[in-house]
Amino acid sequence: MTSPLFAEDPDTVYKNTVNKFCESIDHVKIVRGIVPSDPVTWEIHIHGGVVRIDSKKIRSQETFQNTYITEFNRPAPGFKKTDWFNFINHMSEVAEVVTSDEDTEHVYIAKQIIVEIRKLYMRGAEDDPEEAIATNRLLRKGEYLCIAGPTVEELIQSRNYHVAPNVLSKVMSDMGYKKPGTHQIRCGAHGRPYFWWFYESEISDSVDPTTTPENEIGGLVV
Secondary structure, eight states, rough: OOOOSSSSOOHHHHHHHHHHHHHHHEEEEEOSSSTTTTTEEEEEEETTTEEEEGGGGOOOOHHHHHHHHHHHOOOOOOOOOHHHHHHHHHHHHHHHHOOOOSSSSHHHHHHHHHHHHHHHHTOEEEEEEEHHHHTTOOOEEEEEEEEEEHHHHHHHHTTTOOOOOEEEEEEHHHHTSSSSSSSEEEETTTEEEEEEEEETTTTTHOOOOEEESGGOOOOOOO
């Protein structure tokens, strides 16, 4: 068999392949987390499968190709650089933006720590910072209920959570539980500085510890 006299134009083959691939996409979702610090994920639904990519990596065609071949066991067609960015822009225009129904790990941890803090509140609050630290209780400061940084760290460690205190602080602030940042209060005769987390007083009513099974609540030794 001889070769065809006129081979199909490579540019036409490329356009047809890319267009066919684009037509195979059923729909696109951009899934946002519960708080601003949560990751944002793109879900590209193709013939019953889903390609999930972090929004920070969606501009990388290599990341898309690797994720696609893992899901479908075949490579996606390669895009020219300009066409790839046009493809991403088009998906962003037609995408449905939704909020995730699931807590991220950090949001889950924040909710569990709030349960523990409310348990401390049920033991009473102190008006003196030094006494609050000595008795592992909350400090009442105006309209806020405060907890010392070392106490928060002990709560995190007692539950074996893997989250940096500053990350947890940001998530809790985003969720409306606490005042942004930490605030220094000096304690004792020598005025030793401690950084405190200031919580809205409403947290005393925001979480019912009885909703968490006893064997699931780890805790500070009090």
